[in-house]
Amino acid sequence: MAYLSLKEINKSYGSKVVFHHQDFSFSRNEIVFFVGKNGVGKTTLMEIIVGLNQIDEGEIILDKRDLKVPYDLSSREKFSFLPTEDQLIDFLTARENLSYFAEIYRIKKYQDK
Incomplete structure (x- = not known):
């Protein structure tokens, strides 16, 4: 199945x-x-x-x-x-990109430390 x-x-x-x-x-x-x-x-x-x-x-x-x-x-x-092309936002830091994508995908388990 x-x-x-x-x-x-x-x-x-x-x-x-x-x-x-x-x-x-x-x-x-x-x-x-x-x-x-x-x-x-x-x-x-x-x-x-x-x-x-x-x-x-x-x-x-x-x-x-x-x-x-x-x-x-x-x-x-x-x-x-x-994806083959990165989806990161150039003017954001790595941590800011993680926070941004966690927010738009509503990932509640993400913790910015």
């Missing part, structure tokens, strides 16, 4: 179709690599999975629950994503 399923997902950017009725499924604790040429949708798929990008059609199911963007906190806590 899949822990995470993407069923019949469609995603386009204007006339560029990235996914057309695609299915993906992942088991719990599975390590997955996305390999392919530039522009085939690897980053888009990861952004969809973690809730940073929205599908045009289809469904995303995590542990038997439908996910809708924006994901609730309990769903967001189950994902990690390290």
